[in-house]
Amino acid sequence: MKNILFVSSEAVPFIKTGGLADVVGSLPRYINKNEFDVRVILPKYACMDKSFLPDLKFKCHFYVDLNWRKQYAGILETQYKGITFYFVDNEFYFAGASPYNNIYEDVEKFAYFSKAVLCALPFLEYHPDVIHCNDWQTGLLPVFLHTSFGSDPFYSGIKTVFSIHNMKFQGRWRIREVMDITGLPKQIFNSNELEAYGEANYLKGGIVYADAVTTVSPTYAHDITTPEGGEGLDGLMFARRNVLSGIINGLDYEEYNPLTDPYIDYHFSERDAVEGKRLNKKKFQENAQIAVDENALLIGIVSRLTDQKGFDLVAYVMDEMLSTMNVQLAVLGTGESRYENMFHYFQNKYPDKVYAHIGYSEENAHQIYASCDAFLMPSLFEPCGLSQLISMRYGTVPIVRETGGLKDTVEPYNEYTQTGTGFSFRNYNAHDMLHVIRYAKQVFDNDGQSWKGIMERGMDMNFSWNASAGKYEELYNHLTE
Numbered sequence: 001m002k003n004i005l006f007v008s009s010e011a012v013p014f015i016k017t018g019g020l021a022d023v024v025g026s027l028p029r030y031i032n033k034n035e036f037d038v039r040v041i042l043p044k045y046a047c048m049d050k051s052f053l054p055d056l057k058f059k060c061h062f063y064v065d066l067n068w069r070k071q072y073a074g075i076l077e078t079q080y081k082g083i084t085f086y087f088v089d090n091e092f093y094f095a096g097a098s099p100y101n102n103i104y105e106d107v108e109k110f111a112y113f114s115k116a117v118l119c120a121l122p123f124l125e126y127h128p129d130v131i132h133c134n135d136w137q138t139g140l141l142p143v144f145l146h147t148s149f150g151s152d153p154f155y156s157g158i159k160t161v162f163s164i165h166n167m168k169f170q171g172r173w174r175i176r177e178v179m180d181i182t183g184l185p186k187q188i189f190n191s192n193e194l195e196a197y198g199e200a201n202y203l204k205g206g207i208v209y210a211d212a213v214t215t216v217s218p219t220y221a222h223d224i225t226t227p228e229g230g231e232g233l234d235g236l237m238f239a240r241r242n243v244l245s246g247i248i249n250g251l252d253y254e255e256y257n258p259l260t261d262p263y264i265d266y267h268f269s270e271r272d273a274v275e276g277k278r279l280n281k282k283k284f285q286e287n288a289q290i291a292v293d294e295n296a297l298l299i300g301i302v303s304r305l306t307d308q309k310g311f312d313l314v315a316y317v318m319d320e321m322l323s324t325m326n327v328q329l330a331v332l333g334t335g336e337s338r339y340e341n342m343f344h345y346f347q348n349k350y351p352d353k354v355y356a357h358i359g360y361s362e363e364n365a366h367q368i369y370a371s372c373d374a375f376l377m378p379s380l381f382e383p384c385g386l387s388q389l390i391s392m393r394y395g396t397v398p399i400v401r402e403t404g405g406l407k408d409t410v411e412p413y414n415e416y417t418q419t420g421t422g423f424s425f426r427n428y429n430a431h432d433m434l435h436v437i438r439y440a441k442q443v444f445d446n447d448g449q450s451w452k453g454i455m456e457r458g459m460d461m462n463f464s465w466n467a468s469a470g471k472y473e474e475l476y477n478h479l480t481e
Contacts, residue, residue, distance in 0.1 A: 002480055004031065005128040006040040007117050009110065009137035013080070014087075015048040015099055018304075019249070019386055020135055020165045023216070026252050028083050030469035036476065039126070041117050043109075044076060044087035046095045052078065056087060060123040064116045066108075067183030073116040075124065086124070088116045106137070107173040107202065108181045114141040115182075118149055127154070129480045132161045132472075136171030139206030140182065143194065146209050147184060159479040162210035164203070166383050167224050167231045168308070171202030197232060207236060211479055213244045214472075216384035217405035221246030229381060229404075247472065248408060249384040250465030251393065256369075258394050263366035270459045273395040274452055277371065284371035288355035290328055296353075297327045297441045300372030300396060302365045302387055305335030305343075305358075310378030310401060315342050316430035322350045325441060330368050331356040369394040374440055378425075378433050382406045388422070392458030397451070398422035399440055401433070409463065413443070413454055421458040 010016055012025030028038040044056075056076040063070045074089035088094075093109045100106055118141065121127065133141050142160040149155045175189050178200035189195050194205045207213055215221050223229030225238040237244065258276065259269050265283045268276020278294060285292045303309045315338075321327060331343050331354070343356035357364055369375070375391035377400045384405030388398040392410075400406040402424045413420035423440045425432040444451050 002036050002129045002476060003127060004028075004036050004038045004130050004132060004476055005117075005126070006038065006132045006134070007114070007138045007141060008040065008042060008134040009113070010099055011040060011042055011085075013049060014042060014052055014085070015045055017099060019384070022252075022386060023163075023165065023249055024134060026250065026465055027469060027472065029081055030250065030465035032469075032473055033082070036473065039084040039086065041086040041088065041120070043094045043099070043113055044074075044089040045099050046091070047097050047099065052080075055079075059086070060120075062119055062123055064112060064119050065183070066112055066115065067180060071112055071116075073119065075120050086120070088113055088120070090116070103171075103173060104177070107171060107178060107200075110137040110171065110202070111140050111178070111182050114138055115144050115148070117141060118144055118155070122154055128158055130159045130161060130476050132163065133206055133210065134163045135165050136169055136203040136206070138162075139171060139202035139204070141206070142209035142211075143184065143188070143205040144182075147188065159212075160210045161212045161214060161475065161479070162206040164207075164213065164215045164224070164383075167203075167215075167229065167233065170196075170204065170231065170233070172196070172199040175200045201233075204233060204236065207233070207240060211243070212475060213237075213240055214475070215244070215246050216249050217408045218246035218248070219407045220381075220383045220404040223381065223404060245471075245475065246408075247468055247475075248405060248463070249386060249389075250468040251386060251389045251463045253393070253464045256366075256390050256393050258370055261366055261370065263363045264370040265367075266370075268395075270395070270456055273455055273459060277373070277395055277455075280367070280371040281373070284330065284367055285328075288330065289351070290355050291352040293326070293328075295326060295445070297325075297374060297444050298372045299327055299329050299399070299437070300368040300375045300391070301329065301331045301333065302368055302375075303333045303335075303377070305333045305339035307336070308380050309335075310380055310428075310433075311336075311339045311342075313378050313428070313430040313433050314376070315339070317434045318342070318346050321434060321437065322346065322353050325438065327437070327441065328353045329355065330372055332360065332364050332368055334359055369396055372396050373444060374399050374423075374437075376437075377401070377406060379403055379406060380428060385409070389461075389463045392421060392461055392463075395455040395459050397440065397454050397458065399433075399436055400424050401428065402426045409461075411457075413450075415443070415447075415450065418450065418453055419457075420454060421461060422454065
């Protein structure tokens, strides 16, 4: 039995701000329990879901040295769906209404968290064979392991995996302050280890010191070795490509199941998907107060409303699309105010065609996935993406840009071979996107049998966590041979 400890700044169902939480909350459950003892450790935020607080049991406490400071750390424990979750308790660092604050606060907070995790292990009498770190918030853990803890025999033999969920976020701050926070030796703040462009960089530290580096799709693993996708660290990623792999994120097929989904009005399977989606679409159009029109191509968007997600392309062609095509948009998300305002504007201008909910609702998201005909993801870059996987699960045809995980998971429709699970375009260009939407609309209008085939092939795809978990198991075994 090998011990695997996941370390993360968030995980469902306890705390979530993005896809990282979905991965860390789901993947450990799918790893073979006969071969691996998998546990997870998180910060105990004041803003975490309070319904879990009565289940947390106190395990131990100790003090963490952060250079000249000593900070309290309490460890609490609970079980969730067969997995042991630990929580690091410190009210000074983990108070507040959000898991993340200003960067200058977060670099100290997550330096403390990374060191507290390592300090906790002897108290928990748990010796991981592999510590699986996630994103920049845990980037210092491999650094501390090889420096501050390197001479302690308890920690010898521990391997580390560092997973990059989004290269854009790196945890960068001034070197002098990070040296003061961490107490790490001055010599590692050089261009080969922790320094990048004059700043300390937590993500870089994790990449340099980890035994293996993963990211969330094979194409994104390639993209981050290039100047276009490497966010300034492409040279480092290219140098470490021999330990870099891309493993597609999975999807929780229990949570996203159109046959049992408690949030949708009409359940359906692949066998009756056309009728099930027709009924859900009609109900959604009524509830959203847009035109009840089965011939309109209802396009869903569930997303952060940011440049990364391609909304500058959407903004450029909104008027042209809505004024010349029988399409409707169902939008759910929050983000940059210019995009929130844009969708409000077009909702007022085209009330029969645009539904925009600025905010987030799990119920509303599931209804959009189940009711829409197509789902739009024109991302500038997309490490993996879950929305296209969810949309295919619900028979909703994805329209995506060929980047990162979108390229790996959506096969473009070919009308001659009758293959493909969606529609895609390559160039980051608004009219290339609009051209593909027009093509999708043409197939939807004139070739219902082909559209049904695209739906069914998408629903047939298996993006459950089982396949992904098997690849992580291979990686853990390779590291501990």
